[in-house]
Amino acid sequence: MATSPRTFVIGDIHGCSMALDNLISSCDPKEADTLVFLGDYVDRGPDSAGVINSILQLIKRCHVIPLLGNHDWMLMASEQDKSIMDFWIQHGGAETLESYGGSHRRIPASHLAFFRHCQRFHETDDYFFVHANYQAELPLREVDDETLLWQHTVKRFPAPHVNGKTAIVGHTPQLDGLPKDHGHIKLLDTFCYGGQWLTALELQQGQVYQANNTGDSREFPLSGSDDPI
Ligand SMILES: [Mn+2]
Numbered sequence: 120m121a122t123s124p125r126t127f128v129i130g131d132i133h134g135c136s137m138a139l140d141n142l143i144s145s146c147d148p149k150e151a152d153t154l155v156f157l158g159d160y161v162d163r164g165p166d167s168a169g170v171i172n173s174i175l176q177l178i179k180r181c182h183v184i185p186l187l188g189n190h191d192w193m194l195m196a197s198e199q200d201k202s203i204m205d206f207w208i209q210h211g212g213a214e215t216l217e218s219y220g221g222s223h224r225r226i227p228a229s230h231l232a233f234f235r236h237c238q239r240f241h242e243t244d245d246y247f248f249v250h251a252n253y254q255a256e257l258p259l260r261e262v263d264d265e266t267l268l269w270q271h272t273v274k275r276f277p278a279p280h281v282n283g284k285t286a287i288v289g290h291t292p293q294l295d296g297l298p299k300d301h302g303h304i305k306l307l308d309t310f311c312y313g314g315q316w317l318t319a320l321e322l323q324q325g326q327v328y329q330a331n332n333t334g335d336s337r338e339f340p341l342s343g344s345d346d347p348i
Contacts, residue, residue, distance in 0.1 A: 124151040127319045127328070128248065130298070130307035131157060131188065131289045134164025134214060138317040139173055141330035145338065146319050148181040154319075155241060157289035157307060158188025158250040158268075162211025164312040164332075168218040171230045187237035188250045188290065189268040195234050197223060239267050246322065247282065251290035255280050272306065279303035287320070298327055300341050 127146050132139050148154055154177060161167035177183050190211060197204035197212065204223070208216070219225045240259040241248045247259060252270040254262050255278040271291045280286060280303070289308040293299055296315030299306040309329065311317040316329040320341060330336040 123323070124149075124153065125324075126153045126155065126243075126322045128155045128287050128307060128322065129157065130309055130318045131159040131292070131311070132164070132170050132317060133159055133162055133190070133211070133312040134167040134170055134218065135311045135317055135332055136164075136166040136169035136173060137334070138311050138330045138332050139170055141334065141336050142317050142319055142328060143173070143177065145328045145330060145336050146321070148177070150181055153182040153184065155248050155287075156183070156185045157248060157287070158186040158237065159190045159289060159308075160185075160188070161194055161215045162190040162207075163214055165214060166218050167215040168226075168230070171233055175229060175233060184241050184248075185233070185237045186241060186248060186250050187234070187239055187268065191234050191237060192264070192268055194226075195231070198231075239264070242282075242284065245284055246287055247280065247284045248287050251288065253277055253280060253286060253288075258282075272304070276301075277304065296329075298341060305341070 160170045193203060193207035193212060194215065197207045249267050251268050252266050252272055254266055272288060273291055286304040288304060288306055291306060292308050292310040293306055294310055296309045298309055298318050298320060307318045307320055309316045309318045316331050319328040325341045326338060327341050328338045
């Protein structure tokens with residue numbers, strides 16, 4: 120019997136290519152499956168270039184929907200604006216440039232094309248996906264970049280969206296390494312670059328897959344995320 124296509128939502132990677140590659144091995148996406156990436160592929164971790172190379176390979180293997188994170192935005196904006204370049208380098212961009220051989224000019228055209236292709240939000244019948252945050256009463260296309268890319272969910276925890284869908288977000292690191300399920304919003308940035316885990320949530324089964332930078336992997340149901348097996 121053929122299994123129905125699966126949808127995995129993957130949190131902030133931040134240059135952790137080893138964790139990403141191990142996570143993908145665990146999920147083993149097939150051609151009909153979909154990977155939604157919540158953004159922040161680059162910065163802070165050791166191998167941002169390797170992360171983008173891996174995702175470019177995944178695009179040939181299954182459906183990939185990449186969202187834009189604030190760090191990915193800074194990488195792109197640095198091309199045109201020296202003040203953003205300085206800010207970016209101080210906030211994780213230095214590691215990214217190092218992974219590309221030390222210069223913005225060495226970032227391959229295929230990688231820049233990937234960042235330009237990233238979306239600010241994505242919606243399905245039951246879910247919507249943003250990097251950072253949303254405004255409960257506003258259609259997603261009307262929400263500003265400050266909210267979608269930068270605003271943390273710690274101080275401004277949003278109400279359920281009027282669209283009735285479940286929100287899945289990254290950006291605000293969960294320092295204990297566990298994804299959070301608050302019903303109408305699920306938080307998947309599990310602080311991989313800080314020594315915790317990279318998370319994929321498979322939506323149909325509610326199963327959490329995790330991998331880290333030291334080669335470990337684990338999985339558990341999201342409802343049991345306070346007590347991972
Ligand atoms: Mn972010």
